[in-house]
Amino acid sequence: MHQETDPVRILVADDHPILRHGLRKLLEEEPGFSVVGEASDGTEAVRLARALKPDILLLDLAMPRKGGMEALRELADSTENTRIIVLTAAIDKAQLVEALQLGARGVVLKNSATELLVESIRAVMRGECWVARETVGGLVQALQKLMPSTRSGPRNTFGLTPRELEIIETIVAGYTNKDIAYRFSISEQTVKHHLTNIFDKLGVHNRLELALFAINHRLVGDA
16 A cells, blocks of 8 residues: 555556656656656566556557557456556547546556656546546547447436536536536535535546446436
8 A cells, every 4th residue: 555655656668668768767856756667568567567566557558569458458457556547649539438447547648748747647646537638528429439328218316416417517528626616606625525425426436437437327418
């Protein structure tokens, strides 16, 4: 179990040595970060993740021998304390959704600024998920295509209140707590209270899981 005073232990998996070594150098210059290993392909990434049990695995999707998605599938159930952040050159909506469903906690574009990568690691270590806000609309559309509801009749609202359903709509749309508070003329503390209740009722742990659940169970959109 990671303690706040411990350094964040990071495993970097990428088939390009220059990028891999560059990431190591950048991350090790960041206070509280420690790079504990490097992998050059998916097979090595799986082996090292299981052996080293890092806090964070930075996983390139496009690697030889075993791609990042295949590695993610293998690691889905066996590295419960390792949070995986996917590195990709371009956002493929369907692939992004699959990665998140398989347990990835974040998606970072390779051409992102260093500070965004650092911020994504810190966010994921806080238990949040990192998906750029501009990706959310596409994510919702992809979810709706990949997880069409086959249910008939009235939807199950899982004991959610009308206000909680409204807040779920805004979460899926990518609103921050501040945005939600402004939209409904309530305090950010009240928003947090609503989210705690929503998480408890649905058995989810963060905003991304909530968005996935909401689309899958027709809590938003054309339900």
